[in-house]
Every structure is written in structure tokens, then in C-alpha cells.
Amino acid sequence: MSIIHVVSCSTGKDSVATLLLAAGRFGTERVRGILCDTGNEHEYVFEHRLYLERATGVRIDILTANFDEEIAGKRRYIARDVRTRREYATEPVFDAAGEPVLKRDGRGNIVLNKKGTPVQKTIKVGGGKRVRWTNKAKRRALAVLQPSGNPFLDLCMWKGRFPSRKAQFCTEHLKRNMAVEYQLALIEQGHTVVSWQGVRRDESLNRRDAKQFERVDRNFFIYRPLVEWNVARVFKIAEDKNIEPNPLYKCGMGRVGCMPCINASKDEIHQIGIRFPEHIAKVAEWERLVGLASKRNAATFMHKSSGKGLNNQQIVAASNIHAVVEWAKTTRGGKQFSLLTALEEPTSCASSYGLCE
Ligand code: SF4
Numbered sequence: 001m002s003i004i005h006v007v008s009c010s011t012g013k014d015s016v017a018t019l020l021l022a023a024g025r026f027g028t029e030r031v032r033g034i035l036c037d038t039g040n041e042h043e044y045v046f047e048h049r050l051y052l053e054r055a056t057g058v059r060i061d062i063l064t065a066n067f068d069e070e071i072a073g074k075r076r077y078i079a080r081d082v083r084t085r086r087e088y089a090t091e092p093v094f095d096a097a098g099e100p101v102l103k104r105d106g107r108g109n110i111v112l113n114k115k116g117t118p119v120q121k122t123i124k125v126g127g128g129k130r131v132r133w134t135n136k137a138k139r140r141a142l143a144v145l146q147p148s149g150n151p152f153l154d155l156c157m158w159k160g161r162f163p164s165r166k167a168q169f170c171t172e173h174l175k176r177n178m179a180v181e182y183q184l185a186l187i188e189q190g191h192t193v194v195s196w197q198g199v200r201r202d203e204s205l206n207r208r209d210a211k212q213f214e215r216v217d218r219n220f221f222i223y224r225p226l227v228e229w230n231v232a233r234v235f236k237i238a239e240d241k242n243i244e245p246n247p248l249y250k251c252g253m254g255r256v257g258c259m260p261c262i263n264a265s266k267d268e269i270h271q272i273g274i275r276f277p278e279h280i281a282k283v284a285e286w287e288r289l290v291g292l293a294s295k296r297n298a299a300t301f302m303h304k305s306s307g308k309g310l311n312n313q314q315i316v317a318a319s320n321i322h323a324v325v326e327w328a329k330t331t332r333g334g335k336q337f338s339l340l341t342a343l344e345e346p347t348s349c350a351s352s353y354g355l356c357e
Helices: 013-026 043-056 068-080 135-144 151-159 169-188 231-240 247-251 266-275 277-293 312-319 321-328 339-343
Strands: 003-008 031-036 059-063 085-092 122-131 192-196 213-217 220-223
Touching: 003 013, 003 169, 013 031, 013 043, 013 192, 013 231, 031 043, 031 169, 043 059, 043 247, 059 169, 068 135, 068 151, 135 277, 151 169, 151 277, 169 192, 266 277, 266 321, 277 321, 312 321
Parallel strands: 003 031, 003 192, 031 059, 192 220
Antiparallel strands: 085 122, 213 220
């Protein structure tokens, strides 16, 4: 059996550069692109996938997760649930000198957050409150908890919440698991798989130590050809081959991913609010449904407010997607409304990569 080069292709700049490198080196027969359809993609992503298939000759398969079984299991769980548990508030711990006490793991090492900053130790305070499904909450959740066929929505209905930076389960369930399953199927057919990933070390702290090459198993390898590249070089390879970038870059999006992504910047949210209000309306409807399917009768897509001292309905009022879009219109700090922002026309090019210059 042959070696298959599988390129994760979101249709964003890094994955397109990776696809071009793979096709240039091994030809279109031995290279396959995969695009995970999260159910929260902009339509430009699918248009660009077709364009890329035509322009490069590489087949790009769409992978879609399905949560029908998980939702059926959750329905059974809610209907039967009679457990009670307690949920506690926490507060940070300081030493006698008033210095923060740092959190340590089981081996005594200081725990770091994603930015590499030490995490402060916290302790439980108060007696906590009982958390369980009331009969009213059960009726409310069971009335809406049905598979919709949209992977992003179904995942959140199953989990009873939206993903967050600390619990980014969307990437795992909608992308990573799908890509792994696809590649394992090829290995089971007897192929050797090289997984090409368009990761750059200068993208984020999490990626600063990304390895260029890894051997996962006897017939499964990972190759990251862009680890030392910068953004300019990534765009240049596409330009040299006359490949257009995804139109989303010209709409003020810093990256191609979910529309919106839970990690979208304030400016991206602002741009989405202006240019793609239908995607904001979609998220608002998802907030309603996931809220109904959750134990607390509340869920927000973004997590703008820390929620400290607020009840569920106050958190929803502060952080629902329409409130976040309004906040994104404000200048730094979020209090003052920017006149310039309010007057901005959606027709202007706002690419953070200067593509139209
Ligand atoms: S991290 Fe953002 S782009 Fe990735 S799956 Fe989650 S919402 Fe989508």
C-alpha cells in the first residue's frame, strides 16, 4: 500500500500554504485535504474549498461529526437523574505576607495557564449549593434536546453549554477526533499516513515548541512544514502560485475558522456584526436552545463577563451575543461608544493582513 499525505485544510492561509507544499512535492494523487465542517463555518469556506480543488487538483474531503448517540444518552440521563451534588464558590489563597500562593500539581510543580503564567491556588468557600436536574428543568431540556444535524449546535446541546477558552471541547470533538478517525481508517486499509499540519511557532505560546516532524506510530507520522515560517511567507507561496486567499481575510477576519469562533477578538466580533449579521442571529438562536437544554436554563456563546456576583439571567444579559456585538462597537475598555466605529461601512477592506494594499 502507498503513503498518503493528509493535509488538514481549513481553507485558511496556513493550511493552503501547506496544501500547496504537499501537492508540489508529492503530486495530487498522493495528497488529500480534509476539511472539518463544524456546522459553524462561513459559506465562503465551502466556496473556497471548491476553488482550491479546482485550482490545485487536490481532493478535499469534508468531515462532519455526529452526536445523535450522545444526545440520546443525555436524554436518558436527564430523565433518570436523581443525583444531588454540591457546587462551591472559590477564593484565592494568600500567604502570611499577603503574597499569592501558587497552585502546584501532584509532583509539586507550579501549574501554569495557557499563557505560561503561574496559576494562583484557590480554596472552596461556603457550604456550596445543591446542583441537580429539577423536574421543571428536565421537562424544559427534554422538549428541545433533539439532534438538529448541525454538529456545533448538537455538541453544545449534548454538553449543555458552549465551549470556552478553558474548556475548548469544540476543537477536540469537531476537528481533532474527526481528523484522527479519517487517518486511522486509511491506516487500517494498509496505508502509511503522513499528517501535514499548517502550524507556525510564532502564532501563539502554545505552538512555540511545535516540532517539525514526529513519528506517532510505525505507519503514522506528523509533518509541520511551516513551523519556522512567518505570515508574509505563507501568503507569498499562494501568491506565487496565483492562488487567491480566502475572501474572509478581506472582511476583517484575522483567521479562517468558525463564524464566529469562541476566541474571536473584539474587532472580529465587530466586523461579523456589520458584515454577517445572519451569523449573529444564528448564534442568538443557539444560545436560546442550549440555554433551554442546560440545567441552569442559561448559556452564552461568548464569556465576556466573569459572572462573579451575578445570577444566571444577569450573566446572560451581560454576555449574550447581541450584548457582545454592542460591546464590540465600543472603544477600549468598553464604556465609550465609538462614533467612528458606528459609522464604518461594511464595504471597506479591513483585512488585518493588508491583502488589498
Ligand atoms: S476554537 Fe474556534 S474555530 Fe476552533 S472549533 Fe472552537 S469555535 Fe471553532
